[in-house]
Amino acid sequence: MDKQILLYSAGLDSFPAWHYLGKPPAMYFDIRHHFREQELECVRELAERCGIDLTVSTALDLSSWDTRPLIPFRNIYFAMLASNDGADTIWCVGVKGDHTRDKSPEAFARMSEVLSEFAGRPIKVDSPFWAMTKTDVVRWYIEAGLPLRDLLDTFSCMEPGGRRVHCGRCSSCLRRWIALANNQLVGEFAANPWEWDRVQSYYRDAMRDGTYPEHRAEEFFAALETVGAPL
Template sequence: MKTILVHSGGMDSTVLLYHLLDAGVEVRALSIDYGQRHKKELDLAKSVCEKLGVEHRIADLTALAPLLAGSSLTSDDIEVPDGHYAEGNMKVTVVPNRNMILLAVATGWAISTKSDTVSYAAHSGDHAIYPDCREEFAAGMDHVMQLADWQVVKLDRPFVAMTKADVAKRGAELGVPFDETWSCYKGLDLHCGRCGTCVERREAFHLAGVIDPTPYADTAPTVDEMIANDWRI
């Protein structure tokens, strides 16, 4: 089995990288530079792949950034909000059509390398504020990907029935170096510990009973403070 892994350098896709390798899958990893402010994730994706001896490519799609405006991840004039993903203001972190773009590029590489699948680390906790995380979207992409070429490439989502806490547990079982992954959207030197993806990351470790090795900024609330505020900051 050969796959192209969409590898952001984040917690979920890094666990999936280890998971696929553990299953004996031949993996090539693809990261996408779409002009995101948190580019540090790309450096960490490259570093982890080098250590594992996995072929890794970064597709430079920065020219698309002006076309993907209106998101706090691609527009510097829009602030990344603090708080839990359950809050409506997190919609400003939606990058227009991001997953379709990422999966389309990965599918092209899969066809050229005669890979069987494109893998990405969608899990059951991916929030409804992201339209391209819906089951209907994934099913549609899987169908279209199989029609894109005479060689059939399918969409693989091994974690789709798992929570993010389950992903954290699986990563701990596989010895994933979580401190070498990146989640924070704010593009700082350390995880802010306050934005939606940081809160989700911290919540996952807490619920999984896994030690969180992530260095957070001094302004980050404690886990107890987050729990007291129903994970909202």
């Protein structure tokens, strides 16, 4: 039978994905990155509360490569380790418009090809959310009637200030705030994400000049409107 593994980090994408995919076994990779402590706490707590079949893997220590904010190509290592653990389908959650080198439909197709060839069996790396934005994912979760408290207890910050404290000053917090604000949800942040310097100094222009896909720009400006921030 097809063995599925969800790469899980208790984030605003991977937690709804666990529900969306019918609660598959989940795997968290503790690669000793700088925000592991806060992330791992949420990973364990939500898993316990929701009954997630969770494995925490310490197979890889990439702390010496922890170039902030993220370790490059980490999804390739995760997919490789999950396939080594016997997964036939590896769910690595990307959303519509994700365009990092190791997280896109094209990147996952290439990973699937290479892993299948090396393992000598069909292995698929995929995301259930390629057609949905982060805002759509949150909307799906709400409309499915799932507990809002769990959703708000997810963790998505790359520079946390302490126990479950979202900094409001990193790209991950900004995306989290946009997805919540556009669904009329209020998340907690140490500082208001819409007042982050980079919103005005970088994102406002980048969202207009085509650096980001059109739907990302629409959701960015719609969220700013909800708080009356300058557009």
